[in-house]
Amino acid sequence: MKINVEDSKLYGRLKYARHGVFILVGTGQHGKTVTMHALLNSPLMENRNVALLNYPPQFVKAYLPERYRAVKWPEDIYDVPKIVHAGKDVLAIDDAVFFAGARSHATRRNKDIQQFLTISSHHELFIIICIQNLSLLDFSLVQSQDVFLIHKQMDITSLAFERPEMKRKQVIANAQIRNAIKSYPELHPKGWSYCSTTWELLFNGLPAYWVPQLSKPFFGVIP
Numbered sequence: 001m002k003i004n005v006e007d008s009k010l011y012g013r014l015k016y017a018r019h020g021v022f023i024l025v026g027t028g029q030h031g032k033t034v035t036m037h038a039l040l041n042s043p044l045m046e047n048r049n050v051a052l053l054n055y056p057p058q059f060v061k062a063y064l065p066e067r068y069r070a071v072k073w074p075e076d077i078y079d080v081p082k083i084v085h086a087g088k089d090v091l092a093i094d095d096a097v098f099f100a101g102a103r104s105h106a107t108r109r110n111k112d113i114q115q116f117l118t119i120s121s122h123h124e125l126f127i128i129i130c131i132q133n134l135s136l137l138d139f140s141l142v143q144s145q146d147v148f149l150i151h152k153q154m155d156i157t158s159l160a161f162e163r164p165e166m167k168r169k170q171v172i173a174n175a176q177i178r179n180a181i182k183s184y185p186e187l188h189p190k191g192w193s194y195c196s197t198t199w200e201l202l203f204n205g206l207p208a209y210w211v212p213q214l215s216k217p218f219f220g221v222i223p
Helices: 009-014 032-040 057-063 077-083 095-099 108-118 156-160 164-183
Strands: 020-025 049-053 068-071 089-094 126-131 147-151 192-195 200-203
Touching (some): 009 200, 020 032, 032 126, 057 068, 089 095, 095 126, 156 164, 164 200
Parallel strands (some): 049 068, 049 089
Antiparallel strands (some): 147 192, 192 200
16 A cells, blocks of 8 residues: 555654654665655645755755755764754755765765764754665664664665665665555656655655655765
C-alpha cells in the first residue's frame, strides 16, 4: 500500500517538531534529490527558507524558488549561525559536499559539519543529508533519536560496503520499493522511498518546479 508523506507515521511524529535530521540514503539516480525536494515542499518545511550547502549560486538562482539560497560553509564553525538561521531554515547537504576531493570523512570541514549536526536541535533546524552509504557518516549521528532514515534503492556493490547494522534495513527497503514500482507503474519510480525509522513505505510526487538538472547541482563545478 502506498502512503503519501502527509498521511504517514513519519509526518505524525514530526508535524509539531522544530528540528530533526533526515538522512536520505541510496545509490545515485534513484531519486534522493527528488525526495529531498519533496520534503522541502511538504507541510513540515514549506514555511522555512532553504540553505543549500556549497551549491553553485547561479544554479540555485536559475532553477529554484526564491526561498532557496546557496550558502558556503565557513572556515570557522562558530560562524555557522551567520549563514544558517536558527528556527527559520532547513539546511540541505549533498554528499558531494562532504567528499569532494577525497572520499574521507576525516577532513576538518567534514568534522565541523558533523559536529554541527549533533547540536542542530539547539538551533531548531531541520537538516537533510543526501548520501550514498551510511558507512560514510559518523555512526553516532545515525544513532541519534532526532535522526530519520529514509532509504532509496541501493545497488549490490554499495550494499556490500554498508554498515552491518543497516544492511537488513536497506534490504527491506530495496524489496519494498521494487514491489511498489511494479504495483504502481503509473507513478514516477523516483517518488518511492522507505522510512526505516517508522517502518513504512512512502510516496511523494515530484515538485512543480522539478527539472532533471536538479539531480546534478554540481555539474561542471567542484563544491
